[in-house]
Amino acid sequence: MTRTIEELIPEYIRGLPAYVPGRPIEEVERELKIRAIKLASNENPLGPSPLAVEAAKKALAESHRYPDGGAKRLRETLAKRHGVSPEEIFIALGSSEVIDLASRCVLRPGLEGITSEGSYAPFSLAIRASGARLRLTPLRNYTFDLEAIGKEVTAETRIIYLANPNNPTGTAFSHAELEEFLGNVRDDVLVVLDEAYIHYAERADMPRSVELYRRHKNLLILRTFSKVYGLAGQRVGYAIGQEGYTRAFNQLKTPFNTSNVGQAAALAALDDAEHVRRSIENNQRERRRLVEGLKSLGLRPAPSETNFVFVETGPETPETCDALMRAGVIVRPLGWMGLPEAMRVTVGVPAENGRFLAALEMALSTRTDRKELAGR
Template sequence: MDYLAQANAGVAGLHPYQAGKPIEELERELGISNCVKLASNENPLGLSPKAQAAISAALKDLTRYPDANGYYLKHKLGDCFDLDPAGITLGNGSNEVIDLLFHTFVGQGDEVIYAQYSFIVYALATQAHGAKAVVVPARDWGHDLDAMLAAITDKTKLICIANPNNPTGTVLPPAELEAFLAKVPSEILVVLDEAYNEYMDPALRAPSADWVKRFPNLVVTRTFSKAYGLAGLRLGYALSTPELASVLNRVREPFNCNSLALVAAQATLDDADYLAEAVRLNRSEMGRYEAYFSARGLGYIPSSGNFITVDLARPAGPVYEALLREGVIVRPIAGYGMPNHLRVSIGTMAENDRFFAALDKVLG
């Protein structure tokens, strides 16, 4: 059987998402060791001590199914944001929550608006669900909100905004974003993807959880995979009205969040010192990256995330491959329409020094 020919039309035209190359795979391919991975925007600190303790305590119960509703985590998040826990939807990473929104609300003939250079999952989900992608040209590598408003038609079902944006790291001023939300017709859902929110300068951070109470068509997505250091456990969530969350729960898979992820997330929320250190390290090392690129005459996009995108002013593919041979994994982003750029995650000081030395060698 030609399985591809039997697939849904939207799925047949897709290619699998290309995740960052794992360290083990690179070491096996090249016969090298002690590689560093700066490709997937992970927290380089390791687990929160409180999360480790919570995981250890939960191991004895792994023969049992997890709490399908995530009762305790939802109530803790509800307290954090002063929101009704019934309006919180948990997912296997915020990626699953975003896909749930598409699965629930987007279908054949609908239109989805997102910006050029946005997180590639928006494009994949739009195509998979048979909708039309309306890609609005970027402004200064970020979102042009006026142009996105102008792109709205009677077929628009969803608008996706990543703030900070991945892979460019750009951020929208809260006042501009609030004015945008006020102008979007109430029947159109706006997904505000804030996966990197915790890394932002507090002065630039939007009061998005409060906006959920004012704009019933707003869904805010967050994750524990970045600043909270739980990427391997896959846990994200959405903040919305209880009515919208109730609809999402009709299609959400039962037991979609595992027991270790649930307890680790609760514990990490209580570890303010861990989060503060993750943010401090990121800010300090981001400054070193900016100074390094400036000293070598390399352009970069100022970033509010835990990564930075550098313009090599030449095709980045060969540089990426050469860095692999030096044992350093970064992220090529030609698939985003940025063939001369590499996205580099902010690691520890030692990991970043490895990148600096490797790039110096590769660029001669």
């Protein structure tokens, strides 16, 4: 009996939703014939480090050569910065690659993975793509509820995904909370801690993750060059983890998973402390401005430790996001992440944030639920 191509694919893969990227700015400008700004994908509005750009240009001239498949120089540099061995560093095609590889390493049908509702979608996808059972816990005050996650752990649990700060809500839990959580999790459960936005956090009690890693060998820390370093287009991330895990990742990854251009840009970006400083300062200043502007419109944005702001704008949020896009302002509606009444807005430069707030005020003024929105 002939089987269709779809029938040859396991059911647990056929049922997976595809990741939904933000709309490219070029596509919106072509469609609407306007000059647009993109505040949807949490990119660094100051762009990449000038040092990284120059390093990338030089590396591009050697693009006829395969890159260093082990990213030796980048691993050694990061290992020195974090006080670990190079063998504890895995260089990845963005931190998203490690999210996938971690589940592939420890999960199989019959086992379980845990993460939270209202968090980064690839966590759930990685668990389900491994054929394992996905367990989800609700957010508490827009933040990972570590106590609730701990109660969901069973004998079949092998992996837990945490994002701190969380995407898309921007909130964070503390060092003490994570320390207590790790103390209550079995050693055979891998805890994946995604710290993509860690450089933007201002609260004083953020987890000192590498310190905790030295005491908890089942902790895997993820970082990326896509955010504060401004290299989202180069797709370079890394993990800090026990050599057993990093060795397994190297066995599973595709050959030459990061380019010579990406590696060179990442190395140069690490040396550009001034660019990082300016990026963080702009974010702190403009994030406060966005929060105050949203509050002045009667909204209640969630507290943010990131380079974006999460805000609920009621049942008409999809229509409001459409109105913003027609005004040339691209933000991220979050219905596809199970948050249909919320949007996420990247912190831009002053002119971009001013344009967003003006466009949002106009969009809200036409809504039928304006009075109800102010009372939320």
